Amino acid sequence: MEWYHILAWVASVICFGIFFGHFIRLISFGLPKDKAKTQGKTSAGIRYAYINSMMPQHKESAYLHLPTYTAGIIYHLGTFLSLLLLIFSLINIWIGWKMPELLGWILGGCLLISTLCGLGVLIKRIVKQELRSFSNPDDYISNGLTTIFQAITALFIAFPHLPAIEIVYFIISVLFLVWFPLGKTRHILYFFFARLHLGYFYGRRGTWPEH
Amino acid sequence: MKPIDPVKREKALALLADTSDSKLRTHLNSCVRCGLCATSCMYYDTFHEAKYIPAVKVDIVASIYKRYNTFLGKHAPKLVNARPLNEETAEEMVDLLFGSCTMCGRCVTHCSIGVDISYLVHKGREMLAEMGMVPASLQSTVDAAVQTGNNMAIPVEEYTDTIEWMEEELQDEVEDENARIPLDESDRNVFYTLNPREPKFFPLSIKAMAKIFYAAQESWTLSSKYYDVTNYGYFNGNTAEATLIARNLHDEVLRLKGKRLILGECGHGSYANRWEGPNYLGHSYEFDMITAVELIKEYIDSGLIRLDKSLNSEPVTIHDPCNLIRNGGLFKTLRYVLHASCSSIIEMDPYGNDNHCCGGGGGQLAMSEYNERRLGIGKIKADQIRKSGAKIVITPCHNCVDQLLQLNHTYKLNVKIMTVAEIVANALIL
Numbered sequence: 126m127e128w129y130h131i132l133a134w135v136a137s138v139i140c141f142g143i144f145f146g147h148f149i150r151l152i153s154f155g156l157p158k159d160k161a162k163t164q165g166k167t168s169a170g171i172r173y174a175y176i177n178s179m180m181p182q183h184k185e186s187a188y189l190h191l192p193t194y195t196a197g198i199i200y201h202l203g204t205f206l207s208l209l210l211l212i213f214s215l216i217n218i219w220i221g222w223k224m225p226e227l228l229g230w231i232l233g234g235c236l237l238i239s240t241l242c243g244l245g246v247l248i249k250r251i252v253k254q255e256l257r258s259f260s261n262p263d264d265y266i267s268n269g270l271t272t273i274f275q276a277i278t279a280l281f282i283a284f285p286h287l288p289a290i291e292i293v294y295f296i297i298s299v300l301f302l303v304w305f306p307l308g309k310t311r312h313i314l315y316f317f318f319a320r321l322h323l324g325y326f327y328g329r330r331g332t333w334p335e336h
Numbered sequence: 337m338k339p340i341d342p343v344k345r346e347k348a349l350a351l352l353a354d355t356s357d358s359k360l361r362t363h364l365n366s367c368v369r370c371g372l373c374a375t376s377c378m379y380y381d382t383f384h385e386a387k388y389i390p391a392v393k394v395d396i397v398a399s400i401y402k403r404y405n406t407f408l409g410k411h412a413p414k415l416v417n418a419r420p421l422n423e424e425t426a427e428e429m430v431d432l433l434f435g436s437c438t439m440c441g442r443c444v445t446h447c448s449i450g451v452d453i454s455y456l457v458h459k460g461r462e463m464l465a466e467m468g469m470v471p472a473s474l475q476s477t478v479d480a481a482v483q484t485g486n487n488m489a490i491p492v493e494e495y496t497d498t499i500e501w502m503e504e505e506l507q508d509e510v511e512d513e514n515a516r517i518p519l520d521e522s523d524r525n526v527f528y529t530l531n532p533r534e535p536k537f538f539p540l541s542i543k544a545m546a547k548i549f550y551a552a553q554e555s556w557t558l559s560s561k562y563y564d565v566t567n568y569g570y571f572n573g574n575t576a577e578a579t580l581i582a583r584n585l586h587d588e589v590l591r592l593k594g595k596r597l598i599l600g601e602c603g604h605g606s607y608a609n610r611w612e613g614p615n616y617l618g619h620s621y622e623f624d625m626i627t628a629v630e631l632i633k634e635y636i637d638s639g640l641i642r643l644d645k646s647l648n649s650e651p652v653t654i655h656d657p658c659n660l661i662r663n664g665g666l667f668k669t670l671r672y673v674l675h676a677s678c679s680s681i682i683e684m685d686p687y688g689n690d691n692h693c694c695g696g697g698g699g700q701l702a703m704s705e706y707n708e709r710r711l712g713i714g715k716i717k718a719d720q721i722r723k724s725g726a727k728i729v730i731t732p733c734h735n736c737v738d739q740l741l742q743l744n745h746t747y748k749l750n751v752k753i754m755t756v757a758e759i760v761a762n763a764l765i766l
Contacts, residue, residue, distance in 0.1 A: 154358035160614035162625075164665050174450065185446040186372035193372065197448070256371045258386045259395060261417035263408075264369055307408050308416070309368050312449065318362040319450040326452065327445075330611070331665030332689055 129295040130218050136302035137215060143306040144314055151318050156325055163329045170328015174320045177334060193249065196242040203239020204271055204313075206232070207278040211298055214281070224285065233283030236275050243272035267308040274301040337423050340467050345421055348463035352401045359452070360459065364401045366451045367394045373453070376446040378692060378713040379436050390443040390453045393432050397460040400425065426469055433460040434471050435706045438713075439571075440658040440693035457698075461573030470572045477702040478568045481581050486564040487702075488532040496560055498535045502543045509543070510550055510766060517546045518557040520592065526556035526631070527594025527623075529565035529585065531602040531734035538734070541601070544761035548632060551764050552640040556598075562588035565600040566735075567608035571699030579616040582609060589623055597625040601755045603657030603733040604697065607664060629666055629732050629756055632673050643763040648678040652759070653726035655684070655717070655740060656691040657733035673756060674730060677763040684720040692716050694731075696739030711746050714739060718747035732756040 181187035187194040210232070247268045250256050274297055281294040304310060327333035354360050369391050374380045379388035386392065395417070402409030402418035409418030419425050439454040447453065464470060470478075480489040496519065503517040518524070526549070534541050549556050562584045569578025589597050599606040606627050614620050635641040654674060660666045667688045674681060686692065695714035700706060717740070721729055729740055729751050740753045 151358040151362060154355050154361065157357045157359050159611075160618065160620050161611045162614075162620065178445070178450075183445075184448065185376045186370070186448040189375055190372050193370075194448070197370070253371075255374075255386045255389075256369075259369060259371070259389065259392045261369075262414065263416040266415070307406075312366050312368050315362050315366040316449050318358060319366040319452075322359050322362055322452060323444070323450040327665075330663065332662060332667070335689060 126218060127292075129292050129299075130215075132299050133211075133295045133302070134215060136299040137211075140302040140305050144311070147306070147311070147314055151314075156322070159329065161329075165328055165331025165333070167325055167328040170326075170333040171321060171324030173328070173334035174324025178323075179320075193246070196245050199239050200242040200246060200271075200275075203236055203243065203275045206236060206239070207275045210278055210282060214294075214298075224282065229282045229285060233279040236279035236282070240272055240276040240279060243268065243275060247272060263308045266304065267310045270297075270301050270304055270308075271310060273297055337427055340421075340423055340426060344467045348466040349400070349404055349421060351459060351462050351466065352397075353405060359455070363394075363452050363456055364398050366449050367391055367398060368449060369395065370448060373443045373447050376443045378438070378440075378442075378695060378716050379709070381716060382713045383709075387432065388436055390437075390447075393437055393460075394451060394453055394456050396425070396429055396432055397456045397463075400463075421463075426464065426467060429460055429464055430469055430471065433457050433464065434474070434699070434703065435709065438658070438693045438695065438697035438700055440697050441663050442658070442690070442692065445662065445689065458570075458573060461571070462575065463573070465573035465575075470574065471703050471705050473704045474568065474572050474699050474702045477699075478572050478574065478577050478581075481564060481566070481568060482577055485562050485584060486532040487566050487568055488536050490532055490535055492560055495535050495563075498539050499542070499558065499560075502539050502546065505540075506543050506546050506550065510547065512550075515546075515550050517542070519560050521557040522592045522594075524555045524557040524592070525595050526554055526598050527589045527592060527596065528556050528558055528563075528598045528628075529600045529605070530558065530563050531566055531600055531605060532564050533734045533738060534600070538737070541734070541755050541758055544755070545600070545628065545757040547761040547764060548635065548641060548757060551642075551766055552635045554640075557592060557594065559588050559592060565602045565605035565609065567605060567612075568699060568702060570604060570608040570612060571702070575616065578608065578612070582613040582616045585609065586613065586617060586621060595623060596631075597621070597623055598631050599625065599627045601628050601732040601734055601757060603659035603664070603735060604699075607659035610664070627660065627664075627666065627732070629660070629670055629673055632756065632760055633669050636673065636676050641760075642765040643676050643760065644765050645675075645677055645679045645763055647763045648728075648759055649680065650727045651680040651682055651725065652678045652728040652730050652754075653682050653684055653721060653724040654687065655694060655721075655729055655731040655733075655736055656688055657731060657736050658691065658693050658697055660732060661691060662689045670732060670756070673760065677760045678730075682724045682726050684724050692720065694736045694739040694743070696735050701735050701738055710739070711742060714743045715747060718743045718749055721749055721751060722747070726751065728752045728754055728759070730754050730756060730759050 277294045277297045373390040399419040408416045437457045441454045481487040507515045567581045569581045700710045
């Protein structure tokens, strides 16, 4: 086990530990203790919040901004894939399993596309004066770091035999893991709770599900 | 601007540390400032300024939260735009949270994450209320409700005179000397409430609802003291005042032993009583509480009233009050009642849960400081109405009626604005 492997493991434990702490805290706080009588079906509203209301045809933020929406979806899929591959890579330090070259190229290709999407989102933030006006360093760091993380993951998966890439991959991963629970990237957890609260709110009122 | 009292500031900050449930913490940490919410906000769509983007309104509250409650916010505030709660920030909050948001919630349903933006705007207003920074005109509306029992400070004599006058009008219309508008009667099935705009400016809408009660042979009453369905304490963010106003109405229903509290045609009043009232008081209400629209639907369903929709043959369109439809779940109920009362309904685009606010929500009608903005954003609704080609606009909210009347005048729409009770009363078969 090399020093960068140890660093990556430590960063992972800290990162996932913080997220776990956030998760436990949110669960312990619970849903609002609403005393008003329910009018609709809360559970159906919550289901609707996670599925139907996320469909692009239900959101102006999607159907009026299709290129950004599509890029965002691909970018987020790339982030989840990169995270899964990072967990795999950390475990694989001991297992030493060699990923088939073709699979590596396919996954790397997918991540290259998601990297470009992330880059597109970042460029949009830099170029659009309006968006820039209410952006802060966290927006650029989170977006930039996640994009770089995806790019280096793509390279590492596609070229696992190059030691230099492996070192850079684990160092970038450490930086990403440190920032992940601190920056706005932590919405990876809060997003799911936001949908829960929204479904609870509109479900109790009978606004959701819409028919 | 006068300096913020440090004790009040601490109280305002304590609101952001609330852990009674996970809702606040969740929404404060969810926004990614993608800016895609911009086009779902009437203020942004009208004025095209970045400050009106809903994410900016979220950010000003979240930035204060971060400054005092997160690791990076405490140790590297510039990295995450964590801002101290000082005079400058508070002044900006007043303009953004009171003066630039109707809390309609349209941006909430369109947010790519699902951030409850109006909830955070309300939380910001609560903070400002703690610091005594509610716009003077809005505060005076709340003060009137607290001191007199109704937000327009209508004296009891003036109110009872109006009710008596409307009772005579009702008797003339239905040609029955026994037709009544009961006041302060106990043990009635229905305890009905009004928006004070009705006795003050639109008394005929009281007569319209009384005619429906007459047709349904309902046992009902109004109170002469606490009849006000509105609760501007919800808008000014002062929970203590909102609680007091809600409690006055709640206690009056108990005093008169009303079996059902019927919330008059008022969007925010219905929201504040139906959905927030029990939370303000800390317990479920002992009596049933529904809106006038739901009650009319019950009358239609049970055959207590019969309607002839051909009596309303002019094309009508529906303005959906945000607090009754998107935030109140009454989309189908309202359509049911109006399709039973009108022969020609043309929907606006968009409508229902996706409607645009009239522009008067969020307490905007009470805040003369922002009149120009309010009428400016109302153009979106005015354009919708004009495009519909309807001759009548129906809405179950007196605040919306007020704003729509002003839009009618400002944008020369040449339409008639009516409440649901008025259009239903017009179609009654007696």
